[in-house]
Amino acid sequence: MKYTKLERNWVMYDVGNSALVLLNTSVVPIYFNAINTGASSADLVVAWGNAQTIASLVIAMLMPILGALADYAGNKIKFFLGFFLTGLVLCLAQAIPMSAMAFLTVYVLCTIGLNSSMTFYDAMLPDITTDERMDAVSSSGYAWGYIGSTVPFVICLALIMGGPALGVPTMLATRLSFIITGAWWLIFTLPLIRTYKQKYGRERGPEDTIGHIVGGVFSEVGHTMREIAHNKTVLVYMIAFFFYIDGVHTVISMATSYGSALGIDSTQLVLALLVTQFVAFPSAIIYGKLAGRVGTLNMILVAVAAYMGIVLFAAFFLKTAFEFWVLAIMVGLFQGGVQALSRSYFGRIIPKEKSNEYYGFFDIFGRYASVMGTFLVSVVTSLTGNPSLGVLSIGVLLIVGFMLLVRLSRMTRAAEHAA
Template sequence: MTKYTKLERNWVMYDVGNSALVLLNTSIVPIYFNAINTGASAAELVSAWANAQTVASLVVALLMPVLGSLADYAGNKIKFFIGFFLTGLVLCFAQAIPMGALPFLVAYVVCTIGLNSSMTFYDAMLTDVTTDERMDMVSSSGYAWGYVGSTIPFIVCLALIFGGPALLGLDTMLCTRLSFVITGAWWLAFTVPLIRTYRQRFGKERGEGETLGKICANTFSGLAKTMRSIAKDRALIVYMLAFFFYIDGVHTVISMATSYGAALGIDSTQLVLALLVTQFVAFPSAIAYGKLAGRFGTLRMIIAAVVAYCGIVLFAAFALKTATEFWILAILVGLFQGGIQALSRSYFGKLVPKERSNEYYGFFDIFGRYASVMGTFLVSVITAATGSANLGVLSIGILLVVGLVLLLTLPDARSRA
């Protein structure tokens, strides 16, 4: 059995907390949004949800490099982390307030910005909480325990939504809104230990008497220096470009699955239960991916997951029509989702300077978030233009193939760890 240090364990537990909100956002929230957005067609609902995902991803991508550079100053990382975490938490609770479709979508977008921004700083903490040798294992454990741990509040929310009207006499919509309160409380509970124990080991020291203006000037000059450093490192730039493309497929499949399934007419109960199964499948799969990376190499395992996702997208576009097929899709996603995310995070952490990890992860986040922007934008535009959600999903397959080709061109792609 794997033994963690106290800090590693608390870092992993934040994944347990935030994953509950991620699971809520990818399952119940799109269904709730569809329910309050009465009168819209299936294509309009998918397009509106994709636009919300696009805006949230775009804002995070624009903010993170600059804020990431500022966070690399000793002691700043935890401050930015707490700020965005609290923003997301407050807006998570705010979504429990009865409101129309547009105000709800705005609240959702701001909550998502807070959540995803906090996760960028959280990812950068990985270099502070563990060593290079343990990084794959710790990163994979975060995703694994996040998947299984997030199911606890999710099951409570499902029991409330489906059982509340009959057993407690509560309205279904009220029970759904209470899910935001339950999920927010869970997120808070698993964040406090990390906030209390985290200490930034690597960072830039602030010069004596250094003013805020000087710090900002240094931040932008540092960003320029980092961009030059990345441009000179062929392996790093090719990997980041590959990540830009392949993670698009991963994020888009995750964020659009429930909305897409609902548009195909699949019962909402089946959608939610299938995604719950995804979490349980993802738990051992993410752990296994961390162990397999130690045996076969991190890069090889990332390549294997991208190939699998190409097949998943083809299946979703051409074969997905019934609830049974959606269950198959959910299981397939669970097998590879955690592994590719965890190893992408840890592989990048091994390539970058530790004292500037947040700045580098800020750029890494640009590639991830702009990929999400491109994927959801493609789904939105093609679905709206053709009236076919199937064609919208198919469009992201091109990006996965480009990412795969770039991964295969990395130096020593078949032997590099």
């Protein structure tokens, strides 16, 4: 598909931020485990799960309020830029030697900046393309993000693995990877910052002082909540998303920590996740094309069913490096597709002039799902001392999400027949 300049620049941000996402899900948990000496495998999984939970909880609390403010014309780019710069500075700060708990604190704050910027980035989608092109553009963002992120990651990996032979200690090489990744993120963000213009938004009148706007935000948030409650399509989809994205986010955020706790070699873990990126590139594009043929909702259902199998595989069969490679490939086949189509499907069923506020609520459902998923993994692992049971605990949430999507599909078909 031929992109417009704005579509291309929007996709490029996915290329930039995905490098940090890949580093966070592969190298960072291993680095944290290395500096957190003396902790048991269960303690490491619990600490990492708690960090993910705190970051997700903060984002979920902030986004609806900030989203309502950002829906005023011209504000979206300001909020995006603020969170992007916060995440970038803290990404670079992780290169400073520090204790395990200090590092985890900086990591949590960096994650808040990164994921918050991505909420405003997602909300830009209705501004930069049309409904007809939304699935393809959203899928392309994830696809190019996966393949593009491998470039700085391979450089970092080569430095970490080959550094000792050149006199660069592994820990120092790992810290340098934060600087390399931060630079990559900045380079691929600049084109979007220069060219993005908010198309849909509420105009700010003379009466809209800062105090008036801030005071009205809470009323607006309440009004939007009532709108969602009365729109059955949006409501059922958001509840379904709440449950099924739990499994997706938890598998992504906990995979390396879980594999490390099982005693799988860190090199194998990182290389397997690198393969995930290469598998996810064509898979996400194919998903976007198939959505145009068989329906976006149907393709989301396929991905959720696949994730049920992935969770069962991880809980009952994942023991060796080979099995982790199998898991990584399975995740690559469905990860990008379900995320991209979830984003674009939501963009089509909401009022575009309130996209930021709606995406703020969308992010609440996604982030609280992440809170619940990582919290369940942490609690069950802590109580049983068995990380496998922790992973298994999120399977029921995927099942609930799948059932709600089936209900939504039936509602959609019934509405089409009635029309």
